[in-house]
Amino acid sequence: MPTSPNNDTHFDLLIRGARVLDPFQALDAIADIAIADGRIAGIGDYSSASADETIDAAGSIASPGWIDLHAHVYSDGSVSGLDADGEAGIAAGVTTVVDAGSAGAEAWADFKKSVIDTAQTRVLAFLNISINPRLKPKHGDWANFSQRKTIRLAEAEAAAGRCLGIKVLASQTHCGNLGITPVKLARQAARLSGTGLMVHIGNAPPLIDEVLDLLEEGDIVTHCWHGKHGGILGRDKKPIPTLWAAAERGVKFDIGHGSASFAFETARHALDAGLPLHAISTDLHKGCVNGPVYSQGRTMAKFLHLGLSLAEVIRLSTISPAQLIGWDDRLGSLATGREADITLFRVIEGDFEFTDSEGEKERASRDLEVVSTIRAGRVVRDVRRGA
Numbered sequence: 001m002p003t004s005p006n007n008d009t010h011f012d013l014l015i016r017g018a019r020v021l022d023p024f025q026a027l028d029a030i031a032d033i034a035i036a037d038g039r040i041a042g043i044g045d046y047s048s049a050s051a052d053e054t055i056d057a058a059g060s061i062a063s064p065g066w067i068d069l070h071a072h073v074y075s076d077g078s079v080s081g082l083d084a085d086g087e088a089g090i091a092a093g094v095t096t097v098v099d100a101g102s103a104g105a106e107a108w109a110d111f112k113k114s115v116i117d118t119a120q121t122r123v124l125a126f127l128n129i130s131i132n133p134r135l136k137p138k139h140g141d142w143a144n145f146s147q148r149k150t151i152r153l154a155e156a157e158a159a160a161g162r163c164l165g166i167k168v169l170a171s172q173t174h175c176g177n178l179g180i181t182p183v184k185l186a187r188q189a190a191r192l193s194g195t196g197l198m199v200h201i202g203n204a205p206p207l208i209d210e211v212l213d214l215l216e217e218g219d220i221v222t223h224c225w226h227g228k229h230g231g232i233l234g235r236d237k238k239p240i241p242t243l244w245a246a247a248e249r250g251v252k253f254d255i256g257h258g259s260a261s262f263a264f265e266t267a268r269h270a271l272d273a274g275l276p277l278h279a280i281s282t283d284l285h286k287g288c289v290n291g292p293v294y295s296q297g298r299t300m301a302k303f304l305h306l307g308l309s310l311a312e313v314i315r316l317s318t319i320s321p322a323q324l325i326g327w328d329d330r331l332g333s334l335a336t337g338r339e340a341d342i343t344l345f346r347v348i349e350g351d352f353e354f355t356d357s358e359g360e361k362e363r364a365s366r367d368l369e370v371v372s373t374i375r376a377g378r379v380v381r382d383v384r385r386g387a
């Protein structure tokens, strides 16, 4: 446990007696968290200190605020986005939500005004490579691309701390007859704007090998463990060679559960093979928030069920996604001086039915229940008080 002055300092907020779990600091101990001016003032024994507000967190776990690397908090007409402060955000323990391409260049200004600038939840976003992703298929028409608009916007909005990069959906549903071309355009837009790239994988065409071969160090593959034909596994249920090659180049892998993109079977083969995983995310939208996904917490619980440790599940929902988006100097840890984004939760024991995107149901014995969310030092949700 870190040492701290057990003095009579007065803080804005004290969280007393939680099990503090911060994988970035290799911290797992019962401690108090002191918060002042919206930031972490210290972690340790603050039993003699006072505060404007105190939370008795005995029996709860305090982790860095959860980051959902793939969700939808803006409605583009085809994917129905959720309220960023509702089930996708602070109401469900998520202090930073990454919108994965709900808006393209044409709608970005409205997205910024109506969601990014107003939500209490921190909202970051990938910009869709199609300027108008309402069209179907999203990437199916030459007229729906403008490298000039997309590159300029991504560069400016990245500098403003809002845009993380470019999103492309590399599947038949979204690419129509343009095949691999939208992925090439997205890779080029990311390179020329100096931003990141998130690639959705799904049904071919384009073939997964073509997609993976285009990806570079730091690019993010979302829906990595989907259960469709033509995913990361070959007929022998082993990862395909292009997948290993991409992993060795430093390509990153994100769950993006969603209504169609996570299979227990694929996950078990991937874990057995020792594949790297870098983020547990939901792909939450109106079509999966009432099942099979429900929430970030439930998605994390599915990985406890698959055998990952609690510390690893927390790492994959805090510091690891922060590293993927280059925000690990600000997000994903409870280190002193950082903005105080904290998720207070419990691991509850019981008999739960978990369903994957293929409709497979399994019995699980543990779920995660959010108790409170603290965003920038303010308690924004507290189940115990019925807020």
Ligand SMILES: [Zn+2]
Pocket: 070, 071, 072, 100, 258, 283
């Ligand atoms: Zn999505």
